Amino acid sequence: xxxxxxxxxxxxxxxxxxxxTLTIDGRAVTVPAGTSVMRAAAECGGQIPKLCATDxxxxxxxxxxxxxxxxxxxxTPASCTTPVGExxxxxxQTPRLQRLRKGVMELYISDHPLDCLxxxxxxxxxxxxxxxxxxxxxxxxxYDGANHLGAALDTSNPYFDFDPSKCIACSRCVRACDEVQGxxxLTIDGRxxxxxxxxxxxxxxxxxxxxxxxxACVQACPTATLQEKAVKEIGKPERAVITTCAYCGVGCTxxxxxxxxxxxxxxxxxDGKANRGHSCVKGRFAWGYANHQDRITQPMIRDSVDDxxxxxxxxxxxxxxxxxxxxxxxxxxxxxxxxxTSSRCTNEEVWLVQKLIxxxxxxxxxxxxxxVCHSPTGYGLSxxxxxxxxxxxxxxxxxxxxxxxxxxxxxxxxxxxxxxLKRRLRQGAKLIVxxxxxxxxxxxxxxxxxxxxxxxxxxNVAVLTAIAHTIVTEGLADEAFIxxxxxxxxxxxxxxxxSQDRHSPETLEPVTRVPAxxxxxxxxxxxxxxxxxIYYGLGVTEHSQGSSTVMSIANLAxxxxxxxxxxxxxxxxxxxxxxxxxxxxxxxxxxxxGYRHISGS
Ligand code: SF4
Ligand code: SF4
Ligand code: SF4
Ligand code: FES
Numbered sequence: 111x112x113x114x115x116x117x118x119x120x121x122x123x124x125x126x127x128x129x130x131t132l133t134i135d136g137r138a139v140t141v142p143a144g145t146s147v148m149r150a151a152a153e154c155g156g157q158i159p160k161l162c163a164t165d166x167x168x169x170x171x172x173x174x175x176x177x178x179x180x181x182x183x184x185x186t187p188a189s190c191t192t193p194v195g196e197x198x199x200x201x202x203q204t205p206r207l208q209r210l211r212k213g214v215m216e217l218y219i220s221d222h223p224l225d226c227l228x229x230x231x232x233x234x235x236x237x238x239x240x241x242x243x244x245x246x247x248x249x250x251x252x253y254d255g256a257n258h259l260g261a262a263l264d265t266s267n268p269y270f271d272f273d274p275s276k277c278i279a280c281s282r283c284v285r286a287c288d289e290v291q292g293x294x295x296l297t298i299d300g301r302x303x304x305x306x307x308x309x310x311x312x313x314x315x316x317x318x319x320x321x322x323x324x325x326a327c328v329q330a331c332p333t334a335t336l337q338e339k340a341v342k343e344i345g346k347p348e349r350a351v352i353t354t355c356a357y358c359g360v361g362c363t364x365x366x367x368x369x370x371x372x373x374x375x376x377x378x379x380x381d382g383k384a385n386r387g388h389s390c391v392k393g394r395f396a397w398g399y400a401n402h403q404d405r406i407t408q409p410m411i412r413d414s415v416d417d418x419x420x421x422x423x424x425x426x427x428x429x430x431x432x433x434x435x436x437x438x439x440x441x442x443x444x445x446x447x448x449x450x451t452s453s454r455c456t457n458e459e460v461w462l463v464q465k466l467i468x469x470x471x472x473x474x475x476x477x478x479x480x481x482v483c484h485s486p487t488g489y490g491l492s493x494x495x496x497x498x499x500x501x502x503x504x505x506x507x508x509x510x511x512x513x514x515x516x517x518x519x520x521x522x523x524x525x526x527x528x529x530x531l532k533r534r535l536r537q538g539a540k541l542i543v544x545x546x547x548x549x550x551x552x553x554x555x556x557x558x559x560x561x562x563x564x565x566x567x568x569x570n571v572a573v574l575t576a577i578a579h580t581i582v583t584e585g586l587a588d589e590a591f592i593x594x595x596x597x598x599x600x601x602x603x604x605x606x607x608x609s610q611d612r613h614s615p616e617t618l619e620p621v622t623r624v625p626a627x628x629x630x631x632x633x634x635x636x637x638x639x640x641x642x643x644i645y646y647g648l649g650v651t652e653h654s655q656g657s658s659t660v661m662s663i664a665n666l667a668x669x670x671x672x673x674x675x676x677x678x679x680x681x682x683x684x685x686x687x688x689x690x691x692x693x694x695x696x697x698x699x700x701x702x703x704g705y706r707h708i709s710g711s
Contacts, residue, residue, distance in 0.1 A: 113348050113367065115234070116380050120148040120163040120176070121190055132198035147200055148176055148189040158202050159211055159243045161218070161236065161278060163190040164330055165380075166387055167285040173278075174214050175240060178202050186210060211244040218278055220251040222333075223259055229276075229334050230342040236332030237278060256303065264309075266317035269395040270328045270338050272309070277335040279305045283327035290330075290388050292532035294555045295321040307335075320555075323391040324525070329377065338375050338395075347374040354687055355393035356454040360384050360504070360526045361687030362393050366400075373400045384504050390525035439471065448475025451697040453686035460688070460695040461703060468696075474708055478697035483685040486651040488693050490660025491680065492705065494668070499690055501667075501679035502643065507531050509677025511640030514542040516663065517570065517649020518683050521550040524647075527683065531645075532557055540639055542632045544573060545649060561632035566623040571655045573622050573629065574662035576615040578608040580633035581669060587637075591671030604665060637670045641677030648685065 124144035131140040132150060139154040146169055151158050162173035171191035178189040181199040186207065189200075201207070219241060226232050261274035284296040284307065296319075299308040310319025328336040341347075347367035355362045355376075363382025367375050376394050380387035399405060409427035410419040422430070438446050449467045451460045460478070467476040480488070488498035495501070504527050507513065513531060520528035528551070535541055535551075541559045543552050546567050552559045565573045581587055582605045592601050611617055615626035615633075622629075636642045644667060650659045664680050672678040684690065696703035 113346070113350055116365070116377075117152070119152040119165040120158070120160050121146040121169045122165055122167070123149070130194045130196050132194050132196070132200060134200045135202055141194055143194070145194050146190050147178060147180075147187075147192045147194055147198075150194050151178075151189065151200070151202055156202055157243070158189050159240045160190060161240060161332055162280040162282060164282055164332070166326070166330060167282065167289045170281055170285065173280055175211055175244075177207055177210055179204055179207060208244065212246060215241055215244050215246050216249045216251060219246065220249050220253055220255065221257040221259070222278070223275055224253070230337050230345075231334035232346070234346050235334060240332075258306075261306070264315045265339075266315040267321065267323060268317075268339075269323055269391070270316075270325065270336055271342065272307070272316055273335050273337070274306060276333045277307055278333060279307070280332060281307075282330040282332060283307060283336055286326040286330035287321075289533065290326045290529065291322070291324045292529045292536070292555075292557075293320055293322055293324070295319050296327060322525075323395060324389065324529075325391070325394040326388060329387075340375055344369060344372060344374045350377075352379060355389070356687055357392040357396070358390075358524055359684030359686055359689060360524050362389050362526055364389065364393060366397075371401075373397055385526045386505075386530075388526050388529055392525075435471070444472035445475060447471040447473060448477075451476065451478045451692050451695075453479050453684075453689040453692040455688065455692065457688070457691040457695050460692045460697055464696045464703070468702075474699045476697055476699055478692045479686065480689045480693050480697065482652070483648060484651050484682055484689050484693075485698070486656030486660050487682040487684075488698075490657045491664060491682075493657075494661050494664035495680075498693060498705065500682045500684075501673060502676070502681050504530060506676050506679065506681075507534050507643060507645075509641055510534060510539050510643040511677065512540045512542065512636055512642045514544065514636055514642065514644045515549075515551060516544040516574075516644065516646040516659075517651075517653070518645060518647025519545070519547065519549040519551075519649075520645070520647075520683065521554070524683050527645075540635055542636060544570075560635060561628065563622075563624045563629060563632060566621065568654065569618075569622045570650055570653060570659040571662055572618045573624060574659060574666060575608055575613045576618045576622065576624075576626075576629055577633040577636070578604075578662065578666055578669065579610075579613045580615060580630045581637045581666070582609050583614075584630075584634070586634065587669045588671030592669065595671075595674065596668050601669070605669075636666070636672075641675075642667070642670060642672040643678050643681065644672075645681045645683055647683040651682070 124142040126142040126144045128143040129140050130143045134151050134156055137154050139150050141150045148158050158176045160176045162170050169190040171188045176189045177186040179186055179201045226238060259275050264272040281298055284298055287296045288294050295309055297308050298305050300306055309316045309321055348369050350365040350367045353364055353366050355364055362385035363379040365377045365379050366373055367377055376397050378385050378387050378389040408421050409424055410421050411430050412419050449463055451463045464476045492498040507530055536556050542561045543559045544563045546564050552562045615629040619626045644663050650656055667673045667680050700708055
């Protein structure tokens, strides 16, 4: 793929099911209701000039660059904040609009450095592109008036610089930090001409502010004001390769933007199903390994640990390895050989490794890193649901009404999912945190957990059983759902078990250290608050009774009817990006691909 930035539709996609048809510059276009005129124009191949709009954040309507004319409507409304209407007739290119846009652009450029040739964003700058688009040829106001050209550079962040002399105060960075990342580290200080982007409190720079270096602001900035240090050093990328971040279980998709074999920057891919164009600091900036001098790029062998490594051809490496493995097998038998697969590999790679071990080596001595993180998920969910997969995709959280987070710290461990979750919480979803730690989600800007159950470590099963006790004994179970979708007899056994007095929140309080009334209130919220979704992490699966806890979680979801649609479900937050796939492919010694037990039964 050559270098082309991803298309920017100006405003976010509308999720409405209602279709609206309008005409833009003589072309009929049909889009979901709630779409902006700007996005509708972009979807039918048009290009309305814009500066303050980008499709990762809500429209703001501040730059006045995207004006259009609409038949029957007075004035020149901003296309980014004007929703489409049935039968609307829109004109985006008229002499009046051209005059207005050029005038606005002249004002911007009268307070902007004229150093395009030496600017790190040269040929990759929306301000430059928009100036070309509106046909800017002159700046009638001159360049000598009051300006911001002397504003000091902030180079404190290790990954990107902030050069306020190039800022057009469009607020895209501020909105990206609020809406996309949810850290709210940025603000626009001052008013009018004195408006300026500010990180943290007065006196802070980017490094000392709450900024977590996710880079969403850098991606949103239409100028070189927020710019990656690597781009400043290396130059504009020349091609992009789509790849997957291997750091955590979110599995964000990126465009690795390259110059030759040199990685220049990692830009989250808007079409990535897990991340939808967002990322965290690790995926976006911690990519030094890609071109690191210690990275092994050629096959090497040595006969003993005392010998130096010797670079060899692939043919020599393959035959050397095969001969050694055969010799071990001949001397010690098939069970002397084995292999471990990685959940950072693709399904195909993992399948081939287990196949080599089973068919080539002749043993079931294969295992995977999922053994130490989520094998309780595999076991617990397969026992309860019949399949070991989590039940939802990450988008599903946007339909949740009550979110229960158990033994996980998403803002640190799964940051891009956490940003999505925080967005949903800011929209009003309720939050229950079950964790001995006071994780960030318990209280952070604009987020406050409705219930935080700081249980005694090791009491996951007791807390979940007490929640189940409350739900069953207070008549909050969804009997219709259970009768239709679950096994009613088995449910009754379970209900009788959890209803016993020894499982009541009051009886268990000395064990769990969670006040009984508080636990009961959290249980009622989960059972009755609408779509209830459970997300859990290694605080469940890497603890004793991990499998029992996973089964308790699955039982809660089934008992309350919180399974089988968007916004609900049981969601393991995994350690790597392909834990699910590596288990599916038969990486455990006792299971063939597709979880067929080796006993053949
Ligand atoms: S890098 Fe992320 S957290 Fe920091 S200011 Fe930008 S958007 Fe906010
Ligand atoms: S730093 Fe960039 S995104 Fe933020 S207000 Fe300035 S020009 Fe806009
Ligand atoms: S959230 Fe996880 S997968 Fe996404 S960029 Fe960060 S470390 Fe990578
Ligand atoms: S892009 Fe519409 S007002 Fe700025």
